[in-house]
Amino acid sequence: MENKLDGNAAAGNLEEIFPFEMTLAQATCAGCGANDVIGAAASYMHGMGTIIRCNRCDAALIRVAHIRGRYLLDMRGVCVLQIKEG
Amino acid sequence: MERRTLLGRLIWQLGEVVATQPETARTKSITLNLPGWSGHRAGQHVDVRLTAEDGYQAQRSYSIASSPEEAPRVTLTVERLDDGEVSPYLTEELRVGDKLELRGPIGGYFVWEAEMGGPLLLVAGGSGIVPLMAMLRHRSAAESTVATRLLYSSRSLEDVIYRDELDRLMKRSTMLEVAQTLTRAHPPGWTGYSRRIDLQMLREVAWPVAQRPLTFICGPTPFVETAAAILVELGHEPARIKTERFGPTGEKHDGE
Numbered sequence: 417m418e419n420k421l422d423g424n425a426a427a428g429n430l431e432e433i434f435p436f437e438m439t440l441a442q443a444t445c446a447g448c449g450a451n452d453v454i455g456a457a458a459s460y461m462h463g464m465g466t467i468i469r470c471n472r473c474d475a476a477l478i479r480v481a482h483i484r485g486r487y488l489l490d491m492r493g494v495c496v497l498q499i500k501e502g
Numbered sequence: 503m504e505r506r507t508l509l510g511r512l513i514w515q516l517g518e519v520v521a522t523q524p525e526t527a528r529t530k531s532i533t534l535n536l537p538g539w540s541g542h543r544a545g546q547h548v549d550v551r552l553t554a555e556d557g558y559q560a561q562r563s564y565s566i567a568s569s570p571e572e573a574p575r576v577t578l579t580v581e582r583l584d585d586g587e588v589s590p591y592l593t594e595e596l597r598v599g600d601k602l603e604l605r606g607p608i609g610g611y612f613v614w615e616a617e618m619g620g621p622l623l624l625v626a627g628g629s630g631i632v633p634l635m636a637m638l639r640h641r642s643a644a645e646s647t648v649a650t651r652l653l654y655s656s657r658s659l660e661d662v663i664y665r666d667e668l669d670r671l672m673k674r675s676t677m678l679e680v681a682q683t684l685t686r687a688h689p690p691g692w693t694g695y696s697r698r699i700d701l702q703m704l705r706e707v708a709w710p711v712a713q714r715p716l717t718f719i720c721g722p723t724p725f726v727e728t729a730a731a732i733l734v735e736l737g738h739e740p741a742r743i744k745t746e747r748f749g750p751t752g753e754k755h756d757g758e
Contacts (some may be wrong), residue, residue, distance in 0.1 A: 424609045425747075
């Protein structure tokens, strides 16, 4: 079952990988150019992993999966990621 | 860049249950003592992990209900879902003295702190009240006078979580207004709203657009989408509307 949630719901998954508060990172969508923080994007979470989608054009910004002790991260939907220090 | 300290934030830790409090027939508050707690901000959540004897693990996210001022104690309010894997254990089996494995605090987006100011508009559907209650408790503990309005939608009066505390908070602060709507059953003499949230209701409850309120909406996905769309239609800035959705079987916030 896949539910539309907010990017904020993916914060735990992202925090396993990145040493930053990723819900406040700004992602520029490679599809439509929209620029927003990840917390405001849409996220779909299910057993296979998490997909974070652009709120404007629905393109997949980030896909995260955790399989057999490895994180798989597909970020081709983000052309620029701005992360605030600290 | 102190990478190591940042990475170390999200570790599993054991909390001891120091109190449980039934809130409604389906929801229970669980207060944990967490000696290693780094503190949280109102609106953040935690991941809870249960491990069965055979090693099977189930993990869910729950909003923190308590204010940062109560640390190192942290309260979660959990709604029991009959077909849930985690919530029946948390609401029915867990006892004072038991240990619970969790990690957090998580999320820096759906967060309100007194210094962020307002006016504040909080819109809650069902157990979506939980992170908003953390904000109200923080507002009270910090003696904030930020003008605040809460619109809270429940099925019936018996389903209203934190009913008495909301009344107390409202009596303590003239700058806090609480509007309630009951969507299914209304007691005789009910003076609140008696329908699902709609444009007319939000027009009456929301702050005027010119006051540029900070808005937090939390509830089931359709509820959140309806409320957010109406507020945008009324002219509120989308960037000042933060949402937290949970689905009926999602992995987020009291929904399994």
